[in-house]
Amino acid sequence: MLDLMYSLVIEATEEPDFFTFFSPNLQGFTGVGHSIEGCIHQAKLGMVEHLSVLGEAGLPIPPSNQNPTVVVRNAQPMSQAA
Numbered sequence: 700m701l702d703l704m705y706s707l708v709i710e711a712t713e714e715p716d717f718f719t720f721f722s723p724n725l726q727g728f729t730g731v732g733h734s735i736e737g738c739i740h741q742a743k744l745g746m747v748e749h750l751s752v753l754g755e756a757g758l759p760i761p762p763s764n765q766n767p768t769v770v771v772r773n774a775q776p777m778s779q780a781a
């Protein structure tokens with residue numbers, strides 16, 4: 700079981716041991732990892748910390764996702780990301 704509070708998108712880069720990740724449900728939440736498993740582990744910990752920062756700043760906290768998904772895909776080139 701992944702036990703994530705929000706969905707996660709992991710993007711593979713041109714470097715074989717460098718991945719980026721973000722949550723489409725949690726604005727401003729991003730990170731990097733050296734493996735897919737590493738990204739999932741960091742995301743679990745980082746989501747808790749991100750929610751704490753949002754709460755301390757008095758910003759809205761989105762409701763957790765009852766059925767979060769993890770998508771692994773190739774990173775989009777910067778020209779397509781805009």
